[in-house]
Structure formats: C-alpha cells, structure tokens
Amino acid sequence: MSTTAELTTDQVGGYLEATLALVDTELEALGEDSSWHFDQKEWCANQVVGHVIEAEKRGFAGRIREILAGKEKTSAWDQEAVARERNDCGRMGQSLWMEFMGLRHDSLNLVQSLKPNDLGKGIEHPKAGRLTIRDLLHEWIHHDRNHTRQLLQIAQERVWPHMGNSQKFRGE
Numbered sequence: 001m002s003t004t005a006e007l008t009t010d011q012v013g014g015y016l017e018a019t020l021a022l023v024d025t026e027l028e029a030l031g032e033d034s035s036w037h038f039d040q041k042e043w044c045a046n047q048v049v050g051h052v053i054e055a056e057k058r059g060f061a062g063r064i065r066e067i068l069a070g071k072e073k074t075s076a077w078d079q080e081a082v083a084r085e086r087n088d089c090g091r092m093g094q095s096l097w098m099e100f101m102g103l104r105h106d107s108l109n110l111v112q113s114l115k116p117n118d119l120g121k122g123i124e125h126p127k128a129g130r131l132t133i134r135d136l137l138h139e140w141i142h143h144d145r146n147h148t149r150q151l152l153q154i155a156q157e158r159v160w161p162h163m164g165n166s167q168k169f170r171g172e
Contacts, residue, residue: 009114012137016111019144020104023049026151027093030158034093038157043083048150049096050088051079052143053103058082060140061107064114064133066123073124074131111137 007015027034027045034045043051056062058077066074088096114133122132160167 006134007138007141009111009137012141013108013111015141015144016104016108019052019148020101022148023052023100023151024097026148026155027097029155030093032093033158034096035089035091036154036158037089038154042154043150044089045151045154046088046091046093046096047083048147048154049093049100050086050091051083052147053096053100054079054082054086055143056103056107056140060136060143061103061110063123063125063131063136064110067121067133068118071123073126076126 027049030036030045037044054077063074119134119137120132122130122135125131
C-alpha cells in the first residue's frame with residue numbers, strides 16, 4: 001500500500017463541501033422517513049446528522065477554535081447524553097439540514113482561514129493526548145465519511161424489504 005500526502009486545507013474544504021451536499025441529498029430523498037429506524041440499536045438519519053452537528057461544534061471546528069485561541073486543554077463530551085438531549089428523532093429533517101448547513105458554512109470559512117503555521121498547533125485532550133489542527137482536519141474527513149456511510153445504509157435498509165427477488169443480487 002502506498003502512502004499519500006496529507007490533505008491541503010483546500011482539499012479538506014472540498015471534502016467538507018461534499019459531505020454537505022450528500023447530507024442535503026439524503027435527507028431530501030428520505031423526506032418524512034428521516035426519523036425511521038431500521039434497527040432500534042441504530043441511529044435514524046436525523047440522529048446521524050445531529051451527531052455530525054455536535055461533533056463539528058464540540059470536536060472539530062470547536063477544538064480548532066480553542067487551539068487558535070491559545071487554549072491548552074480541551075474536554076471530552078458525552079455523545080450519548082448529548083444525543084438524548086437533542087432528541088433529533090422528534091425533529092424534522094429539514095430543520096436539521098438548516099442547522100447543519102449554517103454550521104458547515106462557518107466551518108468552511110474557518111478551514112479556509114487556516115495558515116500553514118497553524119496546522120502544527122495543538123491542544124491536550126483527556127483521552128487522546130495531544131491533538132493538532134492537522135490531526136483534526138484529517139479526522140474530520142474520516143468522521144464525516146463514517147457517518148455518511150450510515151446515511152447511505154439507512155436508504156438501503158429502507159428499500160430492502162421492497163426489492164422482491166432482486167434481493168438475490170446482493171453480493172454480486
């Protein structure tokens with residue numbers, strides 16, 4: 001396996017914009033089914049988007065802002081408790097989309113404002129240790145892709161029972 005170069009801030013911005021487009025498209029396609037659970041142990045689309053919103057505020061853009069402000073330590077957050085408090089299953093997908101869109105546009109501006117000498121600046125996290133802006137930018141893309149995969153799976157699970165004999169094609 002060959003190694004790749006780290007992403008530039010322009011490339012990070014492109015990935016973040018792609019996630020924005022995918023979330024918009026998937027929520028629109030799901031419509032009123034955005035709060036549907038294919039399994040009670042799995043998040044609905046609304047919960048996925050709510051988590052991405054909170055991770056952006058608390059984990060990615062939030063920590064980058066802390067670093068740029070000179071803060072030396074950051075805190076962990078209880079993702080399950082925050083998800084319960086948000087109660088995103090009870091919200092409309094369009095409402096979550098609007099919240100995410102505004103936040104992501106602010107984050108894109110933040111990423112575009114970063115200078116090369118900012119990338120090595122860091123902060124101490126109680127569980128992960130030292131995190132640099134460079135680390136956070138790359139994790140952000142990884143995190144987005146993990147949760148966009150969840151959104152795509154929800155749509156797959158939504159249509160599965162209605163595929164009839166074409167279910168036999170799965171795995172080809």
